[in-house]
Amino acid sequence: MKNKSICCIDNVFSIENLKNLITVIHGENTPLCYLHSFGCQQNATDGEKIKGMLAEIGYDFTDDTEKASLIIMNTCAVREHAEDRVFGNIGKFKKLKKEKPDTIICVCGCMAQQKHIAERIKNNYHQVDLVFGTFAYNKFYEMLYEVLKTKSRVFNISEQDDSINENLKQLRDSKIKASVPIMYGCNNFCTYCIVPYVRGRERSRPVEAVFDEVSDLVKAGYKEITLLGQNVNSYSYGFPQLLKRLNTIEGDFRIRFMSSHPKDATSELIDTILDCDKVCKHLHLPMQSGCNRVLKEMNRKYTVEEYAKIIDYAREINPDFSFTSDIIVGFPGETYEEFCETKKAINRFKFDNIYSFVYSKRSGTKAALMEDNISHKQKGLWLRELLLEHRENNVSWMSRFVGKTLKVLAEKEGRTSEHHLNGRSDENIIVEFIGDKALIGSFVNVKITKAMNWALLGEIV
Numbered sequence: 001m002k003n004k005s006i007c008c009i010d011n012v013f014s015i016e017n018l019k020n021l022i023t024v025i026h027g028e029n030t031p032l033c034y035l036h037s038f039g040c041q042q043n044a045t046d047g048e049k050i051k052g053m054l055a056e057i058g059y060d061f062t063d064d065t066e067k068a069s070l071i072i073m074n075t076c077a078v079r080e081h082a083e084d085r086v087f088g089n090i091g092k093f094k095k096l097k098k099e100k101p102d103t104i105i106c107v108c109g110c111m112a113q114q115k116h117i118a119e120r121i122k123n124n125y126h127q128v129d130l131v132f133g134t135f136a137y138n139k140f141y142e143m144l145y146e147v148l149k150t151k152s153r154v155f156n157i158s159e160q161d162d163s164i165n166e167n168l169k170q171l172r173d174s175k176i177k178a179s180v181p182i183m184y185g186c187n188n189f190c191t192y193c194i195v196p197y198v199r200g201r202e203r204s205r206p207v208e209a210v211f212d213e214v215s216d217l218v219k220a221g222y223k224e225i226t227l228l229g230q231n232v233n234s235y236s237y238g239f240p241q242l243l244k245r246l247n248t249i250e251g252d253f254r255i256r257f258m259s260s261h262p263k264d265a266t267s268e269l270i271d272t273i274l275d276c277d278k279v280c281k282h283l284h285l286p287m288q289s290g291c292n293r294v295l296k297e298m299n300r301k302y303t304v305e306e307y308a309k310i311i312d313y314a315r316e317i318n319p320d321f322s323f324t325s326d327i328i329v330g331f332p333g334e335t336y337e338e339f340c341e342t343k344k345a346i347n348r349f350k351f352d353n354i355y356s357f358v359y360s361k362r363s364g365t366k367a368a369l370m371e372d373n374i375s376h377k378q379k380g381l382w383l384r385e386l387l388l389e390h391r392e393n394n395v396s397w398m399s400r401f402v403g404k405t406l407k408v409l410a411e412k413e414g415r416t417s418e419h420h421l422n423g424r425s426d427e428n429i430i431v432e433f434i435g436d437k438a439l440i441g442s443f444v445n446v447k448i449t450k451a452m453n454w455a456l457l458g459e460i461v
């Protein structure tokens, strides 16, 4: 980067000036960005928006950090492990920055939104040039301009901004499946969760904006649309109504959504799922614990009995209805007996899949101040016990599909053999079957022949 040429450019930010500055720095060469998104689909969507913004100003993308002139770590704050990985990665960039000082290193997302993390990066990781939180995406161009222009470090962890920018185009990683956020933030303050602190309070996108985006995606050939929100049931304009509206879009596609807070999941939601032909007969309903005392401490605002009512209601109408769940093992104060109640509950509810993790202490949350006498190692053993229990019973539960024909979206090459394809059924269950690679990206009917603990096997009919 030659300071002399840069000085010729107007100091005031504008997209035109940013593009000119990039041209001065890179000349004829296309600037390359390496972007890695950690964590949930919401975060992946934010990453795709940043990519969209960069593509607009001439960037292309690479999987090789050595070739990139801009490295972006789009971070997640939900578990300590993900944060450790980010710090590990940033640490490695020290050498790269020394060898190639013009490389811009950026850390953004949920983790960066936390003051103590931003401070830690500021003080200890001088190789990082740009840090911004979840409310600063709209300022990305300005921040990038400032870093490139002044070569100074920029930190922006501004407080909640309620506006939703409908003009940010996503550069989507998949041509088959697309995620569409319908709302941002969370008002629930579960005591273990950092999300309300880093993503702010709930705000919903207008129905028309969601409808238009989904319609455009269907027209562009996308087969699976996943509606995203921390708790889609509190979508301001009525979530069942939104599903009904989206179900009117013509085309060969299906709709999924996540996540749904059990305290707000109603029989109306189940009825809507069952009535709408494009909505998958699957509900991800994070139970977190099968013990009422622990649920109360978590501030989840439902009991195991109330949770059971939703599952029983759906399965009474459709016995194959698929539920998946999140489980936290070793919440502060949880005893082994209470953990066993969770094991009992997963057997009772017959989840098609569980996403279970050892409790991760998040500073700033209420649970972080609770007494916690069980060691991490012990909690790890409980987690193994839970997963084994689930695995043992899962095959017999998944066998309910043997002999039935499921609609599967073929997504990629399979694991079973080089002739197999891998996809997911409406129930969100992995299905492998022999098929031509040309089928990838289309729906196929597969007759299930075998249930395994990780997938169903079948044949195209």
Ligand code: SF4
Pocket: 186, 187, 188, 189, 190, 193, 194, 195, 196, 230, 231, 261
């Ligand atoms: S509902 Fe609870 S767990 Fe989910 S994002 Fe909100 S606070 Fe976190």
